[in-house]
Amino acid sequence: QSVLTQPPSASGTPGQRVTISCSGSSSNIGSKTVTWYQHLPGTAPKLLIYSNNQRPSGVPDRFSGSKSGTSASLAISGLQSEDEADYYCAAWDDSLNAVVFGGGTRLTVL
Amino acid sequence: EVQLVESGGGLVQPGGSLRLSCAASGFTFSSYCMSWVRQAPGKGLEWVANMKEDGSEKYNVDSVKGRFTISRDNAKNSLYLQMNSLRVEDTAVYYCARDYYDSGRPTPGKYWGQGTLVIVSS
Numbered sequence: 001q002s003v004l005t006q007p008p009s010a011s012g013t014p015g016q017r018v019t020i021s022c023s024g025s026s027s028n029i030g031s032k033t034v035t036w037y038q039h040l041p042g043t044a045p046k047l048l049i050y051s052n053n054q055r056p057s058g059v060p061d062r063f064s065g066s067k068s069g070t071s072a073s074l075a076i077s078g079l080q081s082e083d084e085a086d087y088y089c090a091a092w093d094d095s096l097n098a099v100v101f102g103g104g105t106r107l108t109v110l
Numbered sequence: 111e112v113q114l115v116e117s118g119g120g121l122v123q124p125g126g127s128l129r130l131s132c133a134a135s136g137f138t139f140s141s142y143c144m145s146w147v148r149q150a151p152g153k154g155l156e157w158v159a160n161m162k163e164d165g166s167e168k169y170n171v172d173s174v175k176g177r178f179t180i181s182r183d184n185a186k187n188s189l190y191l192q193m194n195s196l197r198v199e200d201t202a203v204y205y206c207a208r209d210y211y212d213s214g215r216p217t218p219g220k221y222w223g224q225g226t227l228v229i230v231s232s
Contacts, residue, residue, distance in 0.1 A: 002154065033212040035219075037155070044205060044222035045147075045155065051212045056220050088155050092215035097169050099145065099157035099217055 003028065004089055006102035013110045017077040020105045022089035024070050028100055032092045034072040036065055039086045039104075048087075049074060076107075084109045112136040112221045114206050119226030126196050126230070132189040132206030132223060140164070140184035143209040143216040146191050148202035149225075156202075159191065160209060160216055174200075196230045203227050 005023040012018040022034065036049035047056050049065035052072065064075045072091075076083055089102040118130040132144070145160040159170035159180040168180050179192040189206050203225040210219035 031213070032215060033217075035217050037218075039149075039155065044224055045207075045218075046222075047218075047220040050210060050217075050219060086154075090155075090157070090217060092213065092217060094215075096172070098171050099160070101155045101157060104154035 002103040003093060003096070003100035004091065004102035006087075006089060006105045008103065009106050009108065011108040011110055012076075012079045014079055014081065016079045017075060018079060018107065020074045020076075020087050020089075020107070022072045022074070022102050024072075024091060024100075026070060027095040028070075028091040028093040029067065029072055030070040031094060034065065034067050035090045036063075036072075036074045037088045037090065038083075039088060041086075045088070079109055081109050083107060112208070114208065114221055114223035116204060116206055116223040116226040119204065119228045121229045121231065122196055123232050124196060124198055124230055127192070127194045128196065128228060130191040130193065130204055130206075130226060130228070132191075134187045134189065134206075134208075137208070137221075139182075139187040143211070144182065144189045145207045145209050145216070145218045146180060146189075147205045147207055147218055147222075148200075148228075149205075150199070150202040153202075157218070158204070161189070162216075193228070196228075198230050201228060201230045 146158040207218035208221040209216035
């Protein structure tokens, strides 16, 4: 059971907009920033969003992040086949003194 | 170019030990907090431990407390993970990552290694 809660799966058709949620508590998302990663099997995780809503250079603006209270969301607009991957949220947890990850959401592009 | 290269993985029996290494290049290693993150087969990412840039602070997940020790050698631009009393459930790909700070706390950021596989099995 992960400290941050994500839906196990999400799907959409090319061109659609999909949103992936990440729910936490006051000791993590509620008081710390959220980071999002994209992970393809056999490769290194890729940083998508940091500090809740900031995109590193090279990440398309189709990817956006937001946070409200103890929840965060990753939105992907103009869905493309290459977006098919696993997506993880993460944040520092003040109670655990640890980085906590969500369980991951597998995105399928139909 | 930032590079992180893990090594030291392999097959080990339950109760055994392994030492993972992460060789860093392309940046000032001594200026960054570093993390170990793992992914067990069929499971999600799990943060394992991190160590502050000067080695003065380190944290780890409860499941490895007392068994795994993170360390670093800034003169050698290297991060280590000493893993003792290994269990079957420690089987995973282990990644090292360079952290970034926000809200005063470190989180794995943009740069990750390709990972090294640890298999704990009899």
